[in-house]
Amino acid sequence: MLKITDLHVAVDGGSKPVLKGLTLEVKPGEVHAIMGPNGSGKSTLSYVLAGRDGYAVTGGSVRFQDADLLELEPEERAAAGIFLAMQYPVEIPGVANNYFLRQSLNALRRARGEPEVSAAEFIKKLKAVAERVGVDPELLKRDVNAGFSGGEKKRNEILQMVMLEPKLCVLDETDSGLDIDALKTVADGVNSLRSPDRGMIVITHYQRLLDYIVPDFVHILADGRIRKTGGKELALALEEQGYEHLLGEAA
Amino acid sequence: MATALETVQDYAAKAYKYGFSTAIESDMAPKGLNEDIVRLISAKKNDPEWLAEWRLEAFRRWLTMEEPTWQKVHYPPIDYQDVHYYAAPKIKERPKSLDEIDPEIRSTYDKLGIPIKEQEILAGVAVDYVWDSVSVATTFRAKLHELGIIFCSISEAVHDHPELVRKYLGSVVPAGDNFFAALNAAVFTDGSFVYVPKGVRCPMELSTYFRINEMNTGQFERTLIIADEGSYVSYLEGCTAPQRDENQLHAAVVELIAHDDAEIKYSTVQNWYPGNAEGKGGIYNFVTKRGACRGKRSKISWTQVETGSAITWKYPSCILQGDDSVGEFYSVAVTNNAQQADTGTKMIHIGKRTRSRIVSKGISAGRADQTYRGLVRMQKGAEGARNHTQCDSMLIGDKCGAHTVPYIEIKNRTAQAEHEATTSKISDDQLFYCRSRGIAEEDAVALIVNGFCREVMNELPMEFAVEARKLLGISLEGSVG
Ligand SMILES: Nc1ncnc2c1ncn2[C@@H]1O[C@H](COP(=O)(O)OP(=O)(O)O)[C@@H](O)[C@H]1O
Numbered sequence A: 001m002l003k004i005t006d007l008h009v010a011v012d013g014g015s016k017p018v019l020k021g022l023t024l025e026v027k028p029g030e031v032h033a034i035m036g037p038n039g040s041g042k043s044t045l046s047y048v049l050a051g052r053d054g055y056a057v058t059g060g061s062v063r064f065q066d067a068d069l070l071e072l073e074p075e076e077r078a079a080a081g082i083f084l085a086m087q088y089p090v091e092i093p094g095v096a097n098n099y100f101l102r103q104s105l106n107a108l109r110r111a112r113g114e115p116e117v118s119a120a121e122f123i124k125k126l127k128a129v130a131e132r133v134g135v136d137p138e139l140l141k142r143d144v145n146a147g148f149s150g151g152e153k154k155r156n157e158i159l160q161m162v163m164l165e166p167k168l169c170v171l172d173e174t175d176s177g178l179d180i181d182a183l184k185t186v187a188d189g190v191n192s193l194r195s196p197d198r199g200m201i202v203i204t205h206y207q208r209l210l211d212y213i214v215p216d217f218v219h220i221l222a223d224g225r226i227r228k229t230g231g232k233e234l235a236l237a238l239e240e241q242g243y244e245h246l247l248g249e250a251a
Numbered sequence B: 001m002a003t004a005l006e007t008v009q010d011y012a013a014k015a016y017k018y019g020f021s022t023a024i025e026s027d028m029a030p031k032g033l034n035e036d037i038v039r040l041i042s043a044k045k046n047d048p049e050w051l052a053e054w055r056l057e058a059f060r061r062w063l064t065m066e067e068p069t070w071q072k073v074h075y076p077p078i079d080y081q082d083v084h085y086y087a088a089p090k091i092k093e094r095p096k097s098l099d100e101i102d103p104e105i106r107s108t109y110d111k112l113g114i115p116i117k118e119q120e121i122l123a124g125v126a127v128d129y130v131w132d133s134v135s136v137a138t139t140f141r142a143k144l145h146e147l148g149i150i151f152c153s154i155s156e157a158v159h160d161h162p163e164l165v166r167k168y169l170g171s172v173v174p175a176g177d178n179f180f181a182a183l184n185a186a187v188f189t190d191g192s193f194v195y196v197p198k199g200v201r202c203p204m205e206l207s208t209y210f211r212i213n214e215m216n217t218g219q220f221e222r223t224l225i226i227a228d229e230g231s232y233v234s235y236l237e238g239c240t241a242p243q244r245d246e247n248q249l250h251a252a253v254v255e256l257i258a259h260d261d262a263e264i265k266y267s268t269v270q271n272w273y274p275g276n277a278e279g280k281g282g283i284y285n286f287v288t289k290r291g292a293c294r295g296k297r298s299k300i301s302w303t304q305v306e307t308g309s310a311i312t313w314k315y316p317s318c319i320l321q322g323d324d325s326v327g328e329f330y331s332v333a334v335t336n337n338a339q340q341a342d343t344g345t346k347m348i349h350i351g352k353r354t355r356s357r358i359v360s361k362g363i364s365a366g367r368a369d370q371t372y373r374g375l376v377r378m379q380k381g382a383e384g385a386r387n388h389t390q391c392d393s394m395l396i397g398d399k400c401g402a403h404t405v406p407y408i409e410i411k412n413r414t415a416q417a418e419h420e421a422t423t424s425k426i427s428d429d430q431l432f433y434c435r436s437r438g439i440a441e442e443d444a445v446a447l448i449v450n451g452f453c454r455e456v457m458n459e460l461p462m463e464f465a466v467e468a469r470k471l472l473g474i475s476l477e478g479s480v481g
């Protein structure tokens, strides 16, 4: 469903190359974990997939389903089924969390030519999902991410993800800042979305998350490329040996 | 992908939807202003003697006054002799029923989305339609009459309720109050009049819809609202004008009087033509709005959403005379392109334990410049008076400006005033976040701006909140939760 081929991306007005020939394919039903040192370009990859401004693609291609993903605006990518759970979710003062999510859901539905959900239907579903991913109902009425703790923000991202039912989920360090209980609820939420027609890219620093969201593949991103690919045991090896050792071996 | 700035620029470049004009025969006074013109207006309006005198008096005062220059707006000098001070659709008499209204006028209001009808959409709102200088229709009069509520054009009130008009006209904004108020007193041609008797809660929103149509005409309307003891009224004001290359002058006066335990809620959605992107054309909006909380425990709330006009000069104020009276000012001002706004409020605390609250939200984009100017004065007798002021500015892009000029004068040591101010921006982070959730860029800007203004928007009556949200670029389909 997602095919990234020899992707080159530069930041800082195109002056600083970050991704230098990254290739990755995600098929429906697969969960891919991406691990890599700080600053290796994990978030950059996630932003390029979601269409953020300021990340200049200088080479390569990204195809999503039948489309050239790079041609699409961010909202079109969302409508196509891409969801990015962000590393640093943004605050939107004065906009209620539930209102925002309903606007989002209806915008996606309109873009897909589907009817909007009614307020009643929406609230019902929202309540159920909030409970499942451990989001306090109070947070639904507060302004989007405003004054949320780090953990609350991450859970809110998962809430959005489960509500919006994307085809491709990209999670950028959703686990950082979560205690073990929160980690489990978040993982439950993510696992509930696992299905044969949905792909996932889980970016993380820690092997720990992968105990709960068991990946089909683990990739190590360094120097702007996927340097090593393996099964879930690669994450364990990485935890034991560290990047330098592991990648030294690969080189 | 566009930045927040570019989006707002696109947004701004969209054509002003209300900019058409209507070909209709008008009865116009020749351009210029002198005692003869003032007398002509008096004659056209069939003024009683006292009012004719009052106008002339105001005109003579005006001649001795200088146009204010302290506000932070710039415009070429206005030639007051190059303006028509009277323009009215050519009708022999005011139509007796809504069915007799000129079809051209009727279709104009239809196009503006406020049909002259006592019908479903506006079922909860009685409307006075002011066209250039005169009121052309008022709906739901009979229903209001049953409750003893008077809602009519001020010209009618002058004749039908002279004792009330004479008692209150100019009692809050005297004829010589300021340059523009004096001009208005001399040449005002119409406007709305409301009287709510003791103990009556007005069951519907009262509304005036102002439309400037003729070229080179000024609009000088005058609104007078009196809420007698223990009464309540919510009043809405909306306005649009055709798109013209010349600037047009609008110098209105609004006077509110609240007696003991009375409450007046006055809401404005001001959408006069703002001029084009280069700053050509647009309305000069120089308005004096003031409310007197004369009675104990009376309350006056001003809520304004200001998106139009080339220049706005406007400070809806409250004079808190009655003990325990309350004044509120909620404002959203949006300036874009070359628009300039110098707006704010004055809260004059005279009575004991008087309270005031000011919430001002300014959004500036393009090359626009905006100033919040607010005065909070606690007089000697204002024991235990309180004020809270919150002034938030949002800047979109780097060519616009926002300024906050608070004046605080406290003459009673038990009185307190607090002032908070913030400045923020729509960040590309916020825009990207919304867009990655499927919300198109333009809707995202509207969403963020509406969020920024929420406290003020919440103060608007439902009938207007919808229009106002749309004005800020959003259509709200029932909020959740
Ligand atoms: N918008 C940006 N502007 C400038 N530099 C950036 C930007 N985004 C990322 N970078 C730089 O690109 C590199 C990769 O960053 P990032 O993708 O956030 O790494 P990771 O998520 O793996 O920690 C870092 O050196 C970072 O400083």
Ligand SMILES: [Mg+2]
Pocket (backbone or CB within 6 Å): A042, A043, A044, A087, A172, A173
């Ligand atoms: Mg990162």
